[in-house]
Amino acid sequence: MRGPTKAPPHIVVSGLTMAYGDFVIQRDLEFTIRRGDIFVIMGGSGCGKSTLMRAMIGLLPPAKGKVTIDGVSFWDASADERDRMMHRCGVTYQGAALWSSMTLAENVSLPLEQYTELPTGMIRDLVELKLSLVGLAGFGEYYPSEISGGMRKRAGLARAIALDPDILFFDEPSAGLDPISSRRLDDLIAELRDSLGATVVLVTHELPTIFGIGNNSVFLDADTRTQLATGNPNTLVAESPDPRVRAFLTRGESDAPSPQLPAGGNS
Amino acid sequence: MQDTDPTPKIRLSRSGDPVVQLVLAGAWTLDRDFPSDEAVRKLLTKPSPPQTLEFQAQAVSAWDSGLLTYLLGIIKLAHSNGVETDLSGLPGGVQRLIALSLAVPEHHTPHAEPVRIGVTERAGRAWIAAARGATGFLEFLGQTALAFSTFLRGKARYRPADFLLLLQEVGAQALPIVSLVSLLVGLILAFIGAVQLRQFGAEIYVADLVGIAMARQMGALMTAIILAGRTGAAYAAQLGTMQANEEIDALRTLGISPIEFLVVPRVFALVLMMPLLSAYAVLMGILGGALVCVTSFDISFMEYYNETIITIRMADFAAGMVYTVVFAVIVALSGCLRGIQSGRNASAVGVATTSAVVTAIVWIVVADAILTVLFDAIGF
Numbered sequence: 001m002r003g004p005t006k007a008p009p010h011i012v013v014s015g016l017t018m019a020y021g022d023f024v025i026q027r028d029l030e031f032t033i034r035r036g037d038i039f040v041i042m043g044g045s046g047c048g049k050s051t052l053m054r055a056m057i058g059l060l061p062p063a064k065g066k067v068t069i070d071g072v073s074f075w076d077a078s079a080d081e082r083d084r085m086m087h088r089c090g091v092t093y094q095g096a097a098l099w100s101s102m103t104l105a106e107n108v109s110l111p112l113e114q115y116t117e118l119p120t121g122m123i124r125d126l127v128e129l130k131l132s133l134v135g136l137a138g139f140g141e142y143y144p145s146e147i148s149g150g151m152r153k154r155a156g157l158a159r160a161i162a163l164d165p166d167i168l169f170f171d172e173p174s175a176g177l178d179p180i181s182s183r184r185l186d187d188l189i190a191e192l193r194d195s196l197g198a199t200v201v202l203v204t205h206e207l208p209t210i211f212g213i214g215n216n217s218v219f220l221d222a223d224t225r226t227q228l229a230t231g232n233p234n235t236l237v238a239e240s241p242d243p244r245v246r247a248f249l250t251r252g253e254s255d256a257p258s259p260q261l262p263a264g265g266n267s
Numbered sequence: 268m269q270d271t272d273p274t275p276k277i278r279l280s281r282s283g284d285p286v287v288q289l290v291l292a293g294a295w296t297l298d299r300d301f302p303s304d305e306a307v308r309k310l311l312t313k314p315s316p317p318q319t320l321e322f323q324a325q326a327v328s329a330w331d332s333g334l335l336t337y338l339l340g341i342i343k344l345a346h347s348n349g350v351e352t353d354l355s356g357l358p359g360g361v362q363r364l365i366a367l368s369l370a371v372p373e374h375h376t377p378h379a380e381p382v383r384i385g386v387t388e389r390a391g392r393a394w395i396a397a398a399r400g401a402t403g404f405l406e407f408l409g410q411t412a413l414a415f416s417t418f419l420r421g422k423a424r425y426r427p428a429d430f431l432l433l434l435q436e437v438g439a440q441a442l443p444i445v446s447l448v449s450l451l452v453g454l455i456l457a458f459i460g461a462v463q464l465r466q467f468g469a470e471i472y473v474a475d476l477v478g479i480a481m482a483r484q485m486g487a488l489m490t491a492i493i494l495a496g497r498t499g500a501a502y503a504a505q506l507g508t509m510q511a512n513e514e515i516d517a518l519r520t521l522g523i524s525p526i527e528f529l530v531v532p533r534v535f536a537l538v539l540m541m542p543l544l545s546a547y548a549v550l551m552g553i554l555g556g557a558l559v560c561v562t563s564f565d566i567s568f569m570e571y572y573n574e575t576i577i578t579i580r581m582a583d584f585a586a587g588m589v590y591t592v593v594f595a596v597i598v599a600l601s602g603c604l605r606g607i608q609s610g611r612n613a614s615a616v617g618v619a620t621t622s623a624v625v626t627a628i629v630w631i632v633v634a635d636a637i638l639t640v641l642f643d644a645i646g647f
Contacts, residue, residue: 057520083522091520097513101429111521114424159517 010035010199011056011167016065018051024225025051029065031218031230038193038200038213040233043220044248049203050094050171052220056201057169058086069167087115090160090198091169096152098144104131104155105140111162130158134188150181154188161192168192170202174209182206186213207251211237219245273328275301279310285318286353289341292326295334307341316350323356335364342369407526407604411534414526418535423527430532437498438540442547444497449489449548453477453555456485461564470564474574477556482583484590486549488635490541491594495627499602502533503623506606507616515607525607534599541595542588549587586647590638594631601626 011033018025025048033039041049054060056067058074067074069085077085098107108127112118118126131137134154144152153173160168173189174182190213193200204210210217210233218230221244229236229245237249273294280288289307293299310316322338324330338357342365345352354362384392417423460476506529509515515525553575560566602623609619 054516059516059519086520086522089520091517093513093517095513097517099509099514099517100512110426110523113426114521114523 009033010037010070011201012066012068013056014066014068016052016055016067017063018048018055018060019063024063026220027064027226029218029220029227031227033199033201033216035199036193036197037216038190038202040210040214040217041201041203041220042205042210042217042233042248044205044222047220047222048225049205049220053169053171053201053203057089057091058082087163088166089169090163090165090167092153092156092160092171092173094171094175096144096149096156098152098155098159100144103141103143104136104147104158107144107155108159108162111159115163126162130162131155133161133192134158150177150185153177153185157185157188157192161196164196165198167199167201168196170200170204172203172205174204174206179208183208183212189213207249210249219248273299275299277302277304277307279306286321287317287319288321288323290323290326291334292324294329295327295337296329296331297333299333301333301337304337304341308344311341311344311348311350316348319351319353320345321353321356324358324361325356327358330358330361334361335368338365339368403608404604407607408600410524410526411530411600411603414524414531415534417527418531423531424523425528425532430536433532433536434540436501437494437536438543441494441497441540441544444493445490445544445548446551448493449481449486449551450555450558452485452489453481453552454559455555456480456552457556457559461559465564470560470566471570471574473556473560473564473566474571475578478553478575478579479583481549481552481556482579482587484587484635484639486545486552487587487590487594488631489552490545490548490591491598491631492628494537494541494544494595495598495601495624495631498537499598499623499627500620502599502602503606503609503620504616506530506603507609507619510607510609511611511613511616530603530607533603534596537599538592538595541598542591545587545591546584549584582647586642590635593634593638597630597634598627601630 009032013029013031013033016029017027029052041052043049051060055062056074061075066076069088072081072085074082074085098104099110102110105124105127108130109123112123112126116123127140128137131140134157136151136154136158139147139151139155144155147155157170157173168189170189173185177185186209189200189202192198200213202209202214214233216231217233217236219228219236219240219242220226221228228242229240231240233249236245238246240246240249272292275293275295276291278290278292280290287310295301307320311320320341327334338361342352342354354365357365414423418425456477457473460473461470464470464472464476506515506525509529515529518525518528557568557571560571561568605619605623605626609615
């Protein structure tokens with residue numbers, strides 16, 4: 001396997017500030033993702049992880065700063081170019097977000113029908129392939145409401161890889177899954193990264209996932225509303241100068257003092 | 268020393284001492300009435316309260332959250348009056364739960380300070396909100412218009428199978444309710460008209476009244492109101508749920524415009540089917556009128572038929588169709604707009620649905636008034 005640490009920068013986020021109206025979610029984010037990385041966006045609940053992902057996949061224009069993919073600034077590009085860049089990304093959402101009025105096969109085939117000129121038979125074969133890659137062979141005719149949560153997540157993944165994307169985004173892949181399913185999903189993500197040669201960006205706060213497959217990360221903090229650290233989580237856990245990062249990565253069981261509980265009062 | 272009496276009881280030791288004991292006995296469960304803690308409160312809030320309040324619960328035979336809330340109230344009052352509490356006489360479980368509950372200090376920054384704002388500011392805010400709403404609507408309208416031209420050029424990204432399904436849902440499946448309602452409207456119109464016209468022996472003109480009213484106005488209006496409740500609400504709920512489920516985000520990240528994929532087929536389906544439904548409603552209304560005249564007013568079916576044929580001009584139908592198309596656009600757009608703008612939770616979807624129906628009906632009536640005045644002015 002190639003060494004991801006030596007690859008050139010792939011996605012560069014610089015000076016990124018995200019806000020809803022006047023309310024700043026995160027400010028001054030700076031990090032670099034290299035090709036082939038499994039990059040983890042981590043942090044406590046409600047710190048803006050998903051919002052950062054929305055800014056990176058083109059759903060939320062940032063208040064300030066840049067997201068650059070292979071040297072092209074996403075939010076400064078023309079609408080057409082942005083569309084082209086978005087086609088290189090596959091996204092799976094927290095709740096899978098499968099189109100509920102369509103079967104799994106239709107969900108996976110829609111991107112193929114819309115963006116390729118492939119004949120129907122070929123599309124059908126491709127859909128079967130993608131569903132079998134995520135372990136859902138034979139479930140093509142099921143509707144999203146007829147399968148379990150874990151299967152829905154995997155179906156969302158099959159849809160995300162329909163167009164063979166360069167970059168795969170995952171919002172909380174293991175949320176609501178049992179430990180074994182979530183481990184399998186992690187393995188699947190790592191496997192797809194290796195075999196598709198894709199870069200993976202994960203939003204998660206699950207430590208097994210972070211340490212199991214992540215090799216680069218950014219840590220967002222809810223109180224200071226900015227990043228506290230970036231780098232390989234396996235190194236950060238021991239070497240981060242910030243006690244809050246070490247505490248998070250060790251579930252608050254490290255030598256460091258546990259993080260202040262976010263209580264406003266002092267009664 | 269188990270107390271056999273299960274009634275919860277408290278007893279205070281002598282109140283002059285620096286350490287006061289509060290002795291609890293009985294079964295402290297939520298299904299029983301707890302004794303008043305008035306005496307304890309009085310003791311704690313006196314100018315010179317004791318140093319320490321000691322709890323003794325050896326005689327408590329059973330407890331649940333009821334005891335915890337009772338004790339927590341007392342403990343908090345004690346702490347705020349500078350009285351120490353000694354919990355060692357309480358059952359182990361109670362001690363641990365109380366410690367857990369007091370571990371994190373209460374969150375005191377208010378959730379959202381209800382700021383008092385003056386009338387001027389409120390009016391200003393309302394205007395800004397209205398202006399934002401209007402901008403949002405115009406943006407949506409513009410996007411829909413653009414997507415519509417893409418659709419007509421055959422370049423829109425949508426699924427033809429979905430479109431056919433929409434046509435069926437909007438059109439064919441609405442037939443029973445449209446039949447019933449317009450038949451009854453024709454019937455009502457005929458009754459009101461006939462009772463008046465009979466005074467002049469002119470019952471036959473009921474056919475004119477019902478025919479013209481249905482063709483010009485009532486057919487379109489009733490169909491529009493039915494479809495606002497039936498289809499407009501469905502559109503808002505569908506798109507709102509898709510929004511809540513991130514399904515619309517999933518379309519956007521694929522570069523598929525939700526307006527092209529979801530809104531345009533819905534608007535087009537309604538604009539195609541509503542005139543057909545409306546024409547059918549006119550027919551049913553006229554049948555309703557005939558039913559009344561034939562059964563109650565001694566007019567034969569052929570007489571009624573002939574009178575209707577002579578009276579209704581093509582222009583009346585044409586006017587009715589203009590109304591219908593305008594109403595169809597209003598119903599479809601308000602349904603889709605509210606759906607797309609919906610928040611991301613279940614109650615927001617409910618609000619979106621309600622708002623879609625209300626918006627549609629208000630604008631149907633407004634548009635009806637404007638068109639009627641306009642048609643009158645140009646003599647259409």
